Amino acid sequence: MGIKIIGTGAYAPEKILTNRDLEKMVDTSDEWIRTRTGISERHIAAPGEAVSDMAVHACEKALAMAETTADEIDLIILATISGDKPFPSTACFLQRKIEAFNATCFDIQAACSGFIYGIEVAEAMISKPDSKYKKALVMGVEKITYLTNWEDRNTCVLFGDGAGAVVVEKSDDDADGSRVLGSSLFSNGTYTDILDVPAGGSAKPIDEEVLANKEQYIRMEGKEVFKLAVNAMVGACKEVMDKAGVTSQDLRWLIPHQANMRIISAVGKRLNLTEKNVYVNVDKYGNTSAASVAIALDELVRSGQVERGELILLTAFGAGLTWGACLLRW
Numbered sequence: 001m002g003i004k005i006i007g008t009g010a011y012a013p014e015k016i017l018t019n020r021d022l023e024k025m026v027d028t029s030d031e032w033i034r035t036r037t038g039i040s041e042r043h044i045a046a047p048g049e050a051v052s053d054m055a056v057h058a059c060e061k062a063l064a065m066a067e068t069t070a071d072e073i074d075l076i077i078l079a080t081i082s083g084d085k086p087f088p089s090t091a092c093f094l095q096r097k098i099e100a101f102n103a104t105c106f107d108i109q110a111a112c113s114g115f116i117y118g119i120e121v122a123e124a125m126i127s128k129p130d131s132k133y134k135k136a137l138v139m140g141v142e143k144i145t146y147l148t149n150w151e152d153r154n155t156c157v158l159f160g161d162g163a164g165a166v167v168v169e170k171s172d173d174d175a176d177g178s179r180v181l182g183s184s185l186f187s188n189g190t191y192t193d194i195l196d197v198p199a200g201g202s203a204k205p206i207d208e209e210v211l212a213n214k215e216q217y218i219r220m221e222g223k224e225v226f227k228l229a230v231n232a233m234v235g236a237c238k239e240v241m242d243k244a245g246v247t248s249q250d251l252r253w254l255i256p257h258q259a260n261m262r263i264i265s266a267v268g269k270r271l272n273l274t275e276k277n278v279y280v281n282v283d284k285y286g287n288t289s290a291a292s293v294a295i296a297l298d299e300l301v302r303s304g305q306v307e308r309g310e311l312i313l314l315t316a317f318g319a320g321l322t323w324g325a326c327l328l329r330w
Contacts, residue, residue: 003123003136004179005328007066007167010298011057012043012160012285019157026153033157038261042160042286045143050084051163052093055141058163059098061298066167068135070100073167075136077122078107079114079290081319082143090141100137111195112257112318113185114290115140115164116326119314120183126170139165140290147197149217158260159218160286164294177309181244183326184236191228194221195319229263229317234270236325237315244327248272252310252330253300257317258282258292267315289318306330 018041019030033039045054055078063070076091083090091105110117118138126133141163150156171179199215200206210216233256241247248271256267261282268278279296288295293314300306308330315325 002127002171002179003168004171005166005168007062007064007068008294008298008301009058009061009063009065009165010295011054011061011163012295013045013049013054013162015044015046016041017044022157025150026156028153028157036260036262037158038264038280038282039157039286040283043162044145045161049143050093051080051082051141051143052084052090052097054143054161054163055090055094055139055165056097058139058141058165059094059137062137062165062167068167070098071102073100073103073135073137075122075125075133076100076103076105077118077136077138078105079110079118079140080107080142081109081111081114081289082147083107103137104133110290110318110322111320112259112287112289112292113316113320113322113324114318115294116183116314116316116324117185117322119168119180119326120185120324122168123180123183126168131170135167135169137165138168139163140292140294142289142291144289147216147218149214151214152217154222155218155220158287160288162285162288162291162295164291164296164298166294166297177329179329181327181329182240183324184239184243185324186232186236186322188321191224191321194224195219226263228321229259229323230266230270232321232323233257233267233315233317233325236323237267237271237313240313240325240327246311246327250311251277251313252306253277253279253312255279255293255296255300255312255314257315258285258296259287259317292316
């Protein structure tokens with residue numbers, strides 16, 4: 001008994017911010033950004049566009065593909081670090097907007113790893129023999145640009161907004177072969193300070209000093225994050241494949257967190273995969289944090305580049321530190 005994905009959906013805001021646009025905002029260049037990150041453009045949410053608004057678009061597409069109505073959903077898990085409000089959960093705002101009133105709703109916060117964490121949480125809740133949960137919406141959604149310091153050229157070039165969602169349901173047998181084959185999640189709080197938003201929580205509330213020092217925005221030690229991200233994602237992928245009894249050569253696709261092209265390439269090479277087996281869309285979206293893997297999965301499915309029965313390996317790494325991998329038979 002387990003779960004399988006029966007629908008995917010994604011959404012990106014209308015506004016596109018290109019590298020040329022950024023050249024007018026900070027001391028950077030299109031060549032500098034593309035060479036170091038692989039990013040050409042990113043989508044920016046409108047001022048009044050909330051995380052729950054973006055989630056609605058992605059969820060409606062996923063529900064349509066799954067031929068499922070909102071009232072058939074009994075579980076909503078929304079991964080984000082940029083929710084509508086500190087509370088209540090953004091999942092509850094989404095529930096109201098799509099009228100999924102039969103669902104149990106909550107948010108999870110695992111930074112860029114949030115979507116993969118959400119899949120494992122959904123599997124644990126759905127696959128119990130006595131579980132009341134049959135169908136779930138799992139998503140990663142971020143308006144991360146509101147946490148971005150647009151005067152910091154090292155971070156503002158990286159991030160974009162967006163939403164990705166899947167509908168999962170209980171799979172009592174393996175008749176069609178489609179299911180989540182396994183996942184592995186990890187954390188290491190030793191490195192909480194290398195990628196964070198320093199202020200805005202109970203440890204350091206917003207005050208005049210915080211605003212003056214711009215501590216309400218993302219701060220990152222890029223070189224340290226790069227090294228840790230590659231090793232962590234490769235290790236998680238190998239563990240999941242070992243558990244499932246498969247190798248890199250069995251994979252049709254690897255969908256890594258779309259942080260930057262150098263990290264993506266390094267993970268693919270360490271797993272002995274060719275470029276044709278590593279899905280990349282960081283050039284169009286930048287780093288959308290918890291949404292990135294879900295957006296990429298939806299693009300892959302809707303473009304017809306994966307067939308039923310093929311193996312897809314998802315992996316992500318984020319602040320916390322958090323990381324993990326999830327293996328799907330599509």
